[in-house]
Amino acid sequence: MIFKVFDKAELQKLFEIIAINPVVGPVSRGLDRNGLPLVDFDYVYDFDDLCLDYRNTTHSLKRFFLPYRENLCSFEMNGDNWDKIIDLNVYKTHVFFGIHACDINGLNKLEKVLTGNVYPDPYFTAKRQNMFIIALNCLSPLPSCFCRSMGTDTLLHGFELLLTDLGDRFFAEIQSSKAFNILKAIETRDPEEHDHERYMEVIEDKNKSFMTQVDTTDLTKILDMEFQADVWKEWGDKCLACGTCANVCPTCYCYGVEENVDLELQGASKTRHLHSCNLIDFAQVAGGHNFRPERHVRLKYRFYHKHRGFVEAYEESLCVGCGRCGNACLAGITVPEVIASVRGKEHSHE
Amino acid sequence: MSKLPFVDVLDNTVSSHIKDDMSSFEYTYKAEITNLYQLTAAEKLYQLQIIDPKQRRDFTFRPGQFVMLEIPGIGEAPFSISSSPIRHGDIELCIRAVGNLTNFLNRLQRGTNVGISGPFGTSFPVEKMEGQNVMLIAGGLGIVPLRAPIFSVLENRSRYQEVDIIYGAIKPDSLLFTYQYETWRQFDINLNITVDQPDSSWTGPVGRVTDILQKRIDEITNFADTTYVIACGPPIMFKFVCDMVMKKGLPMHKMFVSLERRMHCGRGKCCRCNIGSTYTCLKGPVFDYWSVLNLKEAI
Numbered sequence: 311m312i313f314k315v316f317d318k319a320e321l322q323k324l325f326e327i328i329a330i331n332p333v334v335g336p337v338s339r340g341l342d343r344n345g346l347p348l349v350d351f352d353y354v355y356d357f358d359d360l361c362l363d364y365r366n367t368t369h370s371l372k373r374f375f376l377p378y379r380e381n382l383c384s385f386e387m388n389g390d391n392w393d394k395i396i397d398l399n400v401y402k403t404h405v406f407f408g409i410h411a412c413d414i415n416g417l418n419k420l421e422k423v424l425t426g427n428v429y430p431d432p433y434f435t436a437k438r439q440n441m442f443i444i445a446l447n448c449l450s451p452l453p454s455c456f457c458r459s460m461g462t463d464t465l466l467h468g469f470e471l472l473l474t475d476l477g478d479r480f481f482a483e484i485q486s487s488k489a490f491n492i493l494k495a496i497e498t499r500d501p502e503e504h505d506h507e508r509y510m511e512v513i514e515d516k517n518k519s520f521m522t523q524v525d526t527t528d529l530t531k532i533l534d535m536e537f538q539a540d541v542w543k544e545w546g547d548k549c550l551a552c553g554t555c556a557n558v559c560p561t562c563y564c565y566g567v568e569e570n571v572d573l574e575l576q577g578a579s580k581t582r583h584l585h586s587c588n589l590i591d592f593a594q595v596a597g598g599h600n601f602r603p604e605r606h607v608r609l610k611y612r613f614y615h616k617h618r619g620f621v622e623a624y625e626e627s628l629c630v631g632c633g634r635c636g637n638a639c640l641a642g643i644t645v646p647e648v649i650a651s652v653r654g655k656e657h658s659h660e
Numbered sequence: 661m662s663k664l665p666f667v668d669v670l671d672n673t674v675s676s677h678i679k680d681d682m683s684s685f686e687y688t689y690k691a692e693i694t695n696l697y698q699l700t701a702a703e704k705l706y707q708l709q710i711i712d713p714k715q716r717r718d719f720t721f722r723p724g725q726f727v728m729l730e731i732p733g734i735g736e737a738p739f740s741i742s743s744s745p746i747r748h749g750d751i752e753l754c755i756r757a758v759g760n761l762t763n764f765l766n767r768l769q770r771g772t773n774v775g776i777s778g779p780f781g782t783s784f785p786v787e788k789m790e791g792q793n794v795m796l797i798a799g800g801l802g803i804v805p806l807r808a809p810i811f812s813v814l815e816n817r818s819r820y821q822e823v824d825i826i827y828g829a830i831k832p833d834s835l836l837f838t839y840q841y842e843t844w845r846q847f848d849i850n851l852n853i854t855v856d857q858p859d860s861s862w863t864g865p866v867g868r869v870t871d872i873l874q875k876r877i878d879e880i881t882n883f884a885d886t887t888y889v890i891a892c893g894p895p896i897m898f899k900f901v902c903d904m905v906m907k908k909g910l911p912m913h914k915m916f917v918s919l920e921r922r923m924h925c926g927r928g929k930c931c932r933c934n935i936g937s938t939y940t941c942l943k944g945p946v947f948d949y950w951s952v953l954n955l956k957e958a959i
């Protein structure tokens with residue numbers, strides 16, 4: 311690994327160098343109903359609009375590579391014949407600036423399914439390959455964050471540059487030659503012993519600040535053993551089946567496809583929209599039979615897919631512990647609490 | 661501020677290999693509806709031919725696999741290929757009109773072009789079954805996915821011992837492929853067809869497929885060692901059939917079922933087909949009974 315150190319003032323220069331590309335980063339959206347900062351990812355045109363001291367965003371980065379609604383193709387109709395026109399909807403390389411580990415790990419997980427299996431999804435893959443990611447070490451997790459339990463609080467790959475705020479300077483881990491080149495345009499130096507020490511201190515403080523833990527030991531087996539447990543019913547009774555959890559989740563990717571004919575009957579289009587397995591029609595088939603008609607069965611399925619099925623397939627869970635679903639859920643359903651209850655334990659905040 | 665050098669971090673064109681991958685994601689062929697036959701009040705047989713001659717020759721599938729059929733502007737849905745695998749890109753689908761897409765299809769005429777992608781999914785391992793008895797059990801529309809393995813087995817009849825087809829429908833007029841029974845019988849097989857609600861013209865057996873199955877299981881010597889079973893039908897039928905053959909000691913890897921779920925992509929992406937988190941479109945629709953037992957909510 312190659313490391314560099316640079317003064318805080320240099321960051322703006324770095325931003326301006328790359329701002330020839332569209333840049334997406336955290337921006338402030340005011341305060342929520344509890345007076346806490348609301349931050350969202352959006353296009354950023356001015357360095358001062360970046361809100362780099364954010365803790366977490368309400369929505370994940372998902373919509374920039376897996377839009378909630380996306381046109382997959384259009385058809386030109388011509389009597390009994392037709393032609394299919396495909397557009398991958400990638401026009402420009404995007405730079406993602408100041409992204410935390412949870413979102414990048416979420417992206418890495420999605421990549422496994424959407425790019426890695428036998429039928430790569432070109433719409434996602436094309437966008438993913440046209441990304442330049444400048445990551446930012448998240449140093450003040452929210453009380454609801456449990457990424458450390460999921461092993462997603464650190465980053466191994468999936469970014470170009472990872473910055474850690476050491477107070478007056480940034481510690482930079484460089485992961486690609488492009489990132490290395492770009493850093494040449496600003497003033498950097500090689501890290502010295504005291505930089506390493508400071509880095510270690512900062513990370514230790516961060517690790518101490520996690521307030522929520524999830525025990526994932528043997529979770530795949532426990533979920534199977536507790537498949538009929540009453541707690542699922544209890545959570546199901548609370549759940550509003552609104553799908554908000556999937557909406558804000560960086561790793562939920564289930565979708566539905568819809569086709570429409572233009573009014574003039576000359577063309578047609580095929581659109582996909584992200585769906586949620588908590589919504590009632592998710593597993594309904596022709597003739598009206600529904601494989602998961604009850605709320606608790608659907609809620610259970612969502613946990614199953616994330617914490618069992620995906621683990622079986624990829625040896626890791628489909629949850630990065632960002633806590634967004636719990637923060638957004640109007641019924642107050644959180645992953646740590648559900649998992650603790652399935653394990654037969656009260657969930658406790660330390 | 662001094663002038664900064666602008667760096668274009670990547671060039672803006674989509675990498676060319678993604679464009680190549682795209683065709684593999686789509687696997688789409690244009691096919692013409694060359695013929696249609698009304699089989700029963702609800703089901704029609706569609707004969708489709710992939711238009712491009714090379715694509716037609718290259719299109720191969722294994723019995724039990726399915727295709728996604730698309731009518732532009734209307735929708736896309738999975739259908740089992742119901743013809744013989746030796747016919748490559750000349751395929752037959754037997755489709756029941758139940759909703760948007762299937763009702764629209766029902767109104768189409770010969771000569772219309774539709775889109776086909778696939779073949780997708782797992783298949784019945786008919787080669788593995790060589791040298792043994794094969795029992796094919798179907799209930800209702802379940803005969804549709806079983807027709808391809810039936811063709812495969814009959815086309816290589818000498819490689820198998822006894823072949824049983826047990827097929828049950830509600831009424832005589834809901835039986836599918838009636839015009840083929842005579843041909844099938846010529847292959848020295850036990851073809852047993854039963855209905856729940858006979859009419860005055862019906863002379864065959866009345867009752868469930870499981871009644872016939874029980875009788876045949878008892879007749880076959882050394883059933884568990886000599887037989888493979890393939891079943892497709894409504895969930896309740898699976899349950900009885902599986903219980904019955906398991907009781908006779910058939911190893912779980914010698915019993916196959918084809919399961920149906922909602923599908924939007926057929927490519928392991930949309931998650932709609934998940935059974936307890938296994939993709940039916942990739943790991944199925946054909947599962948052996950061991951895998952089914954390991955799936956929550958499977959049947």
Ligand SMILES: Cc1cc2nc3c(=O)[nH]c(=O)nc-3n(C[C@H](O)[C@H](O)[C@H](O)COP(=O)(O)OP(=O)(O)OC[C@H]3O[C@@H](n4cnc5c(N)ncnc54)[C@H](O)[C@@H]3O)c2cc1C
Nearest residue numbers: 595596737738739740754755756759760761762921922923
């Ligand atoms: C592997 C497999 C093989 C199948 N083989 C056959 C066959 O050979 N013959 C046949 O008649 N039917 C078959 N089906 C069922 C067939 O796919 C549905 O009847 C069809 O999707 C209904 O579409 P629709 O638009 O007319 O119905 P609608 O109810 O209007 O469906 C709307 C959408 O829901 C989805 N959908 C609804 N029901 C199902 C379902 N049961 N399975 C999957 N997706 C569904 C489709 O994507 C469809 O576009 C098969 C299903 C699967 C999974």
Ligand code: SF4
Nearest residue numbers: 549550552553555639
């Ligand atoms: S868990 Fe919460 S956010 Fe998710 S569907 Fe249920 S009520 Fe909505």
Ligand code: SF4
Nearest residue numbers: 559629630632633635
């Ligand atoms: S399930 Fe919840 S905590 Fe896990 S990644 Fe999705 S939103 Fe974050």
Ligand code: FES
Nearest residue numbers: 926929930931941
């Ligand atoms: S049909 Fe989309 S994942 Fe199986």
